[in-house]
Amino acid sequence: NGARLLLVGRDSLALEALARRHPGQISLVCADLTQRSGRHTVLDAARRFGGLNCVINAAGINQFSLLEQQDEEAIARLIDVNVTATLQLTHLLLPLLRQQPQALLVNLGSTFGSIGYPGFTAYCASKFALRGFSEALRRELADSHVKVLYIAPRATRTTMNSDDVVAMNNELQVEMDDPQEVARQIVHAIAAEREELYLGWPEKLFVRLNGLLPRLVDQALRKQLPVIKRFAGAEQPQPPTPQPNSTGEHP
Numbered sequence: 001n002g003a004r005l006l007l008v009g010r011d012s013l014a015l016e017a018l019a020r021r022h023p024g025q026i027s028l029v030c031a032d033l034t035q036r037s038g039r040h041t042v043l044d045a046a047r048r049f050g051g052l053n054c055v056i057n058a059a060g061i062n063q064f065s066l067l068e069q070q071d072e073e074a075i076a077r078l079i080d081v082n083v084t085a086t087l088q089l090t091h092l093l094l095p096l097l098r099q100q101p102q103a104l105l106v107n108l109g110s111t112f113g114s115i116g117y118p119g120f121t122a123y124c125a126s127k128f129a130l131r132g133f134s135e136a137l138r139r140e141l142a143d144s145h146v147k148v149l150y151i152a153p154r155a156t157r158t159t160m161n162s163d164d165v166v167a168m169n170n171e172l173q174v175e176m177d178d179p180q181e182v183a184r185q186i187v188h189a190i191a192a193e194r195e196e197l198y199l200g201w202p203e204k205l206f207v208r209l210n211g212l213l214p215r216l217v218d219q220a221l222r223k224q225l226p227v228i229k230r231f232a233g234a235e236q237p238q239p240p241t242p243q244p245n246s247t248g249e250h251p
Helices: 012-021 036-049 072-098 121-140 163-171 179-191 203-212 214-234
Strands: 004-009 026-030 054-057 103-108 146-152 196-198 246-250
Touching: 004 012, 004 036, 012 026, 026 036, 036 072, 054 072, 072 103, 072 121, 072 146, 103 121, 103 179, 121 146, 146 179, 163 214, 179 196, 196 203, 203 214
Parallel strands: 004 026, 054 103, 103 146, 146 196
Antiparallel strands: 004 246, 054 246
């Protein structure tokens, strides 16, 4: 649609490869959002960019294992990337959004921000936090021209999911969405000025059930628990690999 993009990530080679596929449309910032210096690098780049009217917070890492198997440092790192850095970056960029006649903040959450799922305890905690942050900030900005959109995809075919997660999803017959389709629906939600978007069926139903009748979801997940534990036990906890961080968009 002709939008100019300011892409932020830690992997300079991946960013450069993406920019080559879209020449003239993308500006790049290589930064670690968990570091104050990295966040201010993004802020400086956004100012040079001419401001932002849309910020997409997509920073996220995952770890599939039982809580007792997880390393304390890995848990802290996950919360730092998925929650703390997102709030701190939003705090820095919000004044730039306020300078626009109309602006949007998009937070990329997860179905696991509404459903606590075994094997993903730390990840669920981070996404529950992001959902609460989005809701609170939306209400805080209700008298402004800055809107907040919370996106909750279900399982998606990306490198964020390990081989064990993919194998478990196959055995449990859990559908995994194509990332291009998820991106298409996000763009549509932005254009439609949605406040929330939950993707996938029956995951959307499970989100509602978990809010109204959580014991039914308890029973369903209890039946899946032996399979979840089998695959979670097969995966030795490793330091998580950060995914692309955030995107600023300007018309």
